[in-house]
Amino acid sequence: MPEGHVTHRAVRDHSPLLVGLPVSVSSPQGRFADEARMIDGQVLQRLEAYGKHMFAHWANGFVVEVHLGLFGRFRVHRGEVPPDPVGQVRMRLVSARGTIDLAGPNVCRLGSVADRDAVVARLGPDPLRRDARPEVAIERMGRSAQPIGAVLLDQRVIAGVGNVFRAEALFVHGIHPALPARDCTAEQRAALWSTLATMLRNGVRDRRIVTIDRTRFPVPRGSARRGDTTYVYHRTECLICAGEVARLTLGGRDCWYCPTCQPG
DNA sequence: ATACCATGAACAG
DNA sequence: TGTTCCTGGTATC
Numbered sequence: 001m002p003e004g005h006v007t008h009r010a011v012r013d014h015s016p017l018l019v020g021l022p023v024s025v026s027s028p029q030g031r032f033a034d035e036a037r038m039i040d041g042q043v044l045q046r047l048e049a050y051g052k053h054m055f056a057h058w059a060n061g062f063v064v065e066v067h068l069g070l071f072g073r074f075r076v077h078r079g080e081v082p083p084d085p086v087g088q089v090r091m092r093l094v095s096a097r098g099t100i101d102l103a104g105p106n107v108c109r110l111g112s113v114a115d116r117d118a119v120v121a122r123l124g125p126d127p128l129r130r131d132a133r134p135e136v137a138i139e140r141m142g143r144s145a146q147p148i149g150a151v152l153l154d155q156r157v158i159a160g161v162g163n164v165f166r167a168e169a170l171f172v173h174g175i176h177p178a179l180p181a182r183d184c185t186a187e188q189r190a191a192l193w194s195t196l197a198t199m200l201r202n203g204v205r206d207r208r209i210v211t212i213d214r215t216r217f218p219v220p221r222g223s224a225r226r227g228d229t230t231y232v233y234h235r236t237e238c239l240i241c242a243g244e245v246a247r248l249t250l251g252g253r254d255c256w257y258c259p260t261c262q263p264g
Numbered sequence: 265a266t267a268c269c270a271t272g273a274a275c276a277g
Numbered sequence: 278t279g280t281t282c283c284t285g286g287t288a289t290c
Binding site for chain 2: 001002003006052067068069070071072107111153155162163164165209233235252255
Binding site for chain 3: 068069073086105106252
């Protein structure tokens with residue numbers, strides 16, 4: 001399930017297979033067929049990730065925006081073109097080097113550079129981008145009366161953070177998710193940014209979310225079991241204090257937290 | 265075979 | 278705030 005690290009990883013993985021080459025674009029499933037024809041055979045100039053959005057820039061000026069949503073998934077195939085497994089591939093990209101299949105996206109839309117710019121204009125800074133300005137996100141957090149747990153999911157504040165990273169970053173800093181964001185100290189807001197940036201970067205590196213980091217936040221001996229990847233997210237007991245994990249609906253989604261380690 | 269749930273977000277009202 | 282859309286893995290019958 002994709003948070004921002006997935007789109008950035010996809011750009012890294014897909015670019016060597018597609019960028020600079022003519023690409024056959026099709027829609028085996030059919031729902032992107034008309035749009036696919038408009039760019040079929042064009043050279044892919046650039047792939048770009050911004051938060052959970054991905055943009056493919058084509059030589060004839062079109063831009064394809066992809067948002068994976070909850071279910072969306074890319075599959076990468078090197079070499080020979082694979083069969084379409086179940087007719088569910090919304091967009092298939094085929095170059096001389098390989099094939100990318102996109103299934104189940106929330107958004108797969110053909111537009112212009114202006115459309116791309118409009119999407120980006122709605123987004124807060126993305127910690128995974130070189131051009132990110134942390135102070136913008138930190139300032140927006142500080143202006144909101146909403147619970148910090150809701151604000152961290154707001155893509156206008158910080159782009160790319162999803163349900164796992166928000167819960168885990170709040171845990172690491174001992175912040176209760178219901179605390180009004182503007183009541184977080186400037187230090188706390190800066191620390192959340194930098195922790196989220198680290199977690200997202202690790203997600204890109206590992207191709208999955210593992211927020212447990214013993215060098216930054218030692219786990220008691222014997223506490224972590226094999227396969228544990230989070231401190232509180234989707235857990236019944238806190239990895240640090242073994243107390244019962246609580247849940248609160250914030251930003252429309254369940255936020256796991258430890259009432260002991262994150263007093264509020 | 266069917267139900268249900270999930271790391272998301274737009275939209276209606 | 279609730280509904281809707283997208284898919285697939287796991288649980289349940």
